[in-house]
Amino acid sequence: MTDAPTDDQTVLPLKADSDVVRVRQLVRDVATAVRLSLVDQTKLVTAASELARNTLVYGGGGEARVRRLTQGTSVGVEVVFSDDGPGIADTDLALTDGWTSGNGLGLGLSGTRRLVDDFHLDTAPGAGTTVTIAKWRR
Amino acid sequence: MERIPILRIGEMLLVSIQVDLQDHTALMLQDDLSNRIVETGAKGVLIDISALEIVDSFIGRMISTTAAVSRVLDAETVVVGMQPAVAITLVELGLTLSGVRTALDVDRGLRMLRDSVEFPVVERGVTPDDGRAD
Amino acid sequence: MSPQPDHQWIDLLRENEDEVIAAWTAAAEASLAGRMTGSDLANDIREIYNGLLAGEGAETDIRSSVYDGLRALLNDLGRTRARQGFSPTEAATSIFALKQVVLDLLGRRGDLAAYRAFANLSIIVDDLGLYMLETYANARETVIAQQAETLLELSTPVVKLWDNIVALPLVGTLDSARTQVVMEALLQALVDTGSEHAIIDITGVPAVDTQVAQHLLKTVQAARLLGAECIVSGIRPQIAQTVVALGIEFGDIHTKANLSDAMLLAMRRSGLDIVGRS
Ligand SMILES: Nc1ncnc2c1ncn2[C@@H]1O[C@H](COP(=O)(O)OP(=O)(O)O)[C@@H](O)[C@H]1O
Ligand SMILES: [Mg+2]
Numbered sequence: 301m302t303d304a305p306t307d308d309q310t311v312l313p314l315k316a317d318s319d320v321v322r323v324r325q326l327v328r329d330v331a332t333a334v335r336l337s338l339v340d341q342t343k344l345v346t347a348a349s350e351l352a353r354n355t356l357v358y359g360g361g362g363e364a365r366v367r368r369l370t371q372g373t374s375v376g377v378e379v380v381f382s383d384d385g386p387g388i389a390d391t392d393l394a395l396t397d398g399w400t401s402g403n404g405l406g407l408g409l410s411g412t413r414r415l416v417d418d419f420h421l422d423t424a425p426g427a428g429t430t431v432t433i434a435k436w437r438r
Numbered sequence: 439m440e441r442i443p444i445l446r447i448g449e450m451l452l453v454s455i456q457v458d459l460q461d462h463t464a465l466m467l468q469d470d471l472s473n474r475i476v477e478t479g480a481k482g483v484l485i486d487i488s489a490l491e492i493v494d495s496f497i498g499r500m501i502s503t504t505a506a507v508s509r510v511l512d513a514e515t516v517v518v519g520m521q522p523a524v525a526i527t528l529v530e531l532g533l534t535l536s537g538v539r540t541a542l543d544v545d546r547g548l549r550m551l552r553d554s555v556e557f558p559v560v561e562r563g564v565t566p567d568d569g570r571a572d
Numbered sequence: 573m574s575p576q577p578d579h580q581w582i583d584l585l586r587e588n589e590d591e592v593i594a595a596w597t598a599a600a601e602a603s604l605a606g607r608m609t610g611s612d613l614a615n616d617i618r619e620i621y622n623g624l625l626a627g628e629g630a631e632t633d634i635r636s637s638v639y640d641g642l643r644a645l646l647n648d649l650g651r652t653r654a655r656q657g658f659s660p661t662e663a664a665t666s667i668f669a670l671k672q673v674v675l676d677l678l679g680r681r682g683d684l685a686a687y688r689a690f691a692n693l694s695i696i697v698d699d700l701g702l703y704m705l706e707t708y709a710n711a712r713e714t715v716i717a718q719q720a721e722t723l724l725e726l727s728t729p730v731v732k733l734w735d736n737i738v739a740l741p742l743v744g745t746l747d748s749a750r751t752q753v754v755m756e757a758l759l760q761a762l763v764d765t766g767s768e769h770a771i772i773d774i775t776g777v778p779a780v781d782t783q784v785a786q787h788l789l790k791t792v793q794a795a796r797l798l799g800a801e802c803i804v805s806g807i808r809p810q811i812a813q814t815v816v817a818l819g820i821e822f823g824d825i826h827t828k829a830n831l832s833d834a835m836l837l838a839m840r841r842s843g844l845d846i847v848g849r850s
Contacts, residue, residue, distance in 0.1 A: 317460045324458065324492065339756060342492055342523040346531060349494040353461065397532055405495045411531035518799065522759035525797035529790045534797070541799035542766055 309367035314381070320352040323364045327379055330366055334375045336437055343415040344377060344435040350408035351381045351431050357402065359383025359429055369434060376417070376436035384428040391421055442467045444474050450551055451475065451513075452544075454486040464500045471504055475511045482551035483508050486544055488519025498533045505538045514554055515539065518547035580689035582629030584674065585621070592673055593618055599669035604662055613666070619645055620667070624696070632692060634699045646700060650707030654715055663708050667701040730761040733835060736842045737769045738762060741831070743776030746784045755791040762800045769838040770795055773831045775806030785820045792825050801841065803827070805834035 310330075312323050327348040331341040348364070355362045362383030369376040388394045395413065400406035409431075413419040418434035440463060445452040451474055453467065471483060485501065487493065493501070505515040518541045520528075528535070541547035585592055597614045604613070623642030631638050646667075653663035671694055678686050733739045740758045762770055772788065774780070780788070792802040805828040807815075815822050828834040839846065 317462050321458050321460055328491070339523045339526055342521075342527045343530065346492045346494050346527045349492060349496075350531075353494075353496060405499050405533070407495045407532045411495065411533075414530050414532070415527065520797050520799075522756065522763055522794070522798065525759065525794040526756065526790070528797060529793045534793045540797055542763065542768060543799075546768070546799065 309365050312364045312366070313361075314352055314355045314363055314383075315361045317356075320349060320356060323352045323366075323379075324349050326364075326366050327377065330368060330377050331435070334368055334377055334437055336377065336435060340435055340438070344379075344433075347412040347415040347433055347435075348379050350412050351379070351433065354408050354431075355381045355383045355385075355429075359385030361385075362428075369436070374436050376434050378418075378432065378434040380430060380432045382428065382430040387425045387427050387429055388421075388423045389425045391423060395421070441470065444470060446474075446478055446480070447548075449480055449555065450482040450484055450548065451478065451480045452484045452486065454489070456489045458491070459497055461496055464497055468500050468504050468507070472507050472511065475508055475513045480513050481555040483513055483515040484544065484547045484551065485515065485517045486519050486547075487517060487524075488521065488543070490524065491521070493520070493524050493528055493533075495531060495533060498528060498531075498535060502535055502538055514551055516541050516547040516550055518542065518544055580629075580686060581674070581693035582625060582627075584677065584686060584689060584693075585625065588677055589621075592670075592677070593621055595673040595676070596621075596670050599672060600666035603665040603669065604658065607656070607658070616649060617666070620649075620700075624700075632696050634696060634703060642700070643703065646704040647707045650704045651711040654708050654711035660705055660708055664701045664705050667697060667704055671697050730757055732761075732765050732767065733771070734839065734842075734844075736767050737771065737835070737838045738765055738767045739771040739773060739831070739835075741773045741776065744778075746774075746777055746780060748783045748787065751784050751787040755787060755794075758791065759794055759798060762795060762798055768800045769841060770800055770802045771805055771831065771834045771838060772802055773805045773834070774811070775808075775831065777806075777808075777811070780811050780814060782818050782820065785815055785818065785822070789820070789822070789825065801826070803834040803837055805829065805831050 310326060312326060313319060314323065324345050328341060328345050331344050336344065352364055355364070359381075360383060362381065362385070365380040365382075367378050369378050393399055395409050396406070397410045398406040399410075409421070412431075412433065416433040416435050418432070420432040421429075422432070423429040440457065442453060442455055442457075442459075442463065445454075451471065453471065455467075457463070459467075474480065475483065483504070485504070487501075490497075501517055505517075508515045516539045517535070520540065539550065541550050593614070597610065597617045600617060601608070601610055601613055620642065623639065623645050626641060627636070627638040633639075634643065649666075650663065671690075674690060674693060678690055730738055730740050738758070738761050740754065740761075742754065746754075758770055758772070761767070772791070788804065792804075795802045803826045807827055807829075826837070828837060836846065
């Protein structure tokens with residue numbers, strides 16, 4: 301996935317509520333451009349919305365990078381969320397349905413993993429959090 | 439900061455969400471709705487989300503909370519017009535919005551509310567000069 | 573006009589035009605086992621013949637522009653044969669048959685120079701046959717992909733049973749991918765027809781696995797979010813046992829023994845009753 305030939309990527313900051321909306325719109329545009337099905341677009345945008353909010357709320361802000369993926373004849377969309385926040389100590393716990401350290405529904409990470417094809421969580425206490433997701437055209 | 443307008447139709451409140459909701463806007467809507475229910479004594483709330491292209495866990499929670507709060511305030515909430523792709527995604531995300539009533543469109547939502555809401559002042563069939571007997 | 577010896581195959585063809593075409597058509601017809609009418613085939617063969625002669629025998633490279641028309645013709649033929657369901661051998665034999673025809677002709681003449689000419693013709697014919705096979709293979713792939721898509725569409729026949737009620741009769745093995753397509757179609761149909769009731773009839777489904785059962789459950793939940801209720805009918809005893817053995821929470825799903833019971837329930841929920849005339 302990471303060594304796939306890449307097209308240009310777009311970086312959006314995640315500093316405020318309105319940035320989450322902007323990320324959703326950009327992801328929708330790219331997903332439409334690579335012709336994901338409507339359901340797949342919706343799944344990817346919803347996942348992006350969840351992760352963007354996490355970056356903002358728990359990571360204290362960061363950025364989202366959106367790019368088109370090409371691998372052989374397959375095309376897809378990748379979104380990377382990164383922050384320099386506190387990181388996650390227990391990733392298994394964080395990925396459990398319903399677990400939240402705040403007052404969310406605890407479905408952001410676990411649900412997102414179900415919505416996308418590729419999901420990668422890279423985090424350590426004090427080292428920030430990076431979540432990479434991708435969805436491929438069927 | 440934009441606010442979502444709340445319309446009053448008789449004993450019902452109608453909210454039609456036409457914009458991509460920011461978290462803050464969603465929370466304001468939740469507050470505004472509770473206030474309007476109390477102000478107007480509304481018995482039903484109709485939330486039209488047919489224009490929403492996604493519902494994530496934040497908006498999902500806002501909808502569930504609104505339904506629960508209105509119930510405490512003696513009003514029924516019906517969510518109408520969810521798109522199939524949004525419904526499929528919500529279920530996959532892990533949200534089924536149990537406790538929230540749903541309808542295909544505004545018409546059916548209104549009918550559903552009328553059927554379940556009691557009208558304490560005028561009851562059907564008891565108006566003396568109704569003319570037609572049925 | 574005195575053509576080079578290695579061009580002589582073109583004279584050979586010209587001098588024996590009628591015989592060559594007749595024998596060629598007959599050979600091709602035999603290999604296609606009567607699945608094409610002789611006159612259609614004769615027309616095809618005559619066009620190939622004319623295309624071949626367009627090169628005046630001076631050109632052996634079939635990619636050359638003098639053979640543009642011929643290649644276009646073979647493209648068409650390859651595609652057509654693929655769609656008509658002929659095998660690659662059957663498709664290519666209609667080209668290769670020319671070699672046997674000419675060889676027979678030469679055998680009767682016993683002309684050595686002509687045999688050399690034949691070698692050249694042979695190269696060209698082989699190339700043409702292969703060229704057509706390539707098109708054939710491409711077309712075949714497209715046909716297969718189209719058929720797969722059509723099958724998937726055919727297998728999602730959402731029908732409107734009554735005002736407010738749609739049904740999805742499922743037949744055959746449900747895999748995860750097909751279930752997903754089918755369920756999306758059902759949800760869309762609920763919205764498009766404004767129906768509040770869906771019946772998913774699985775009488776024709778031999779077995780379900782965990783994933784498929786899970787998809788069914790998710791569909792019921794998604795339909796509910798839209799404002800519609802699902803009834804699953806026709807669950808075979810084996811499937812019921814699987815569902816229980818797998819520990820799948822089916823409690824939330826309304827089930828009925830058969831489609832007509834499901835239909836009655838859906839009608840009743842829509843406020844309709846079926847009353848017999850007294
Ligand atoms: N970017 C992040 N930085 C630090 N912690 C995070 C981050 N993202 C998620 N978490 C932790 O993982 C938990 C689960 O996240 P999530 O599944 O999105 O549920 P919720 O947002 O409802 O709490 C959060 O409550 C938080 O403790
Ligand atoms: Mg979250």
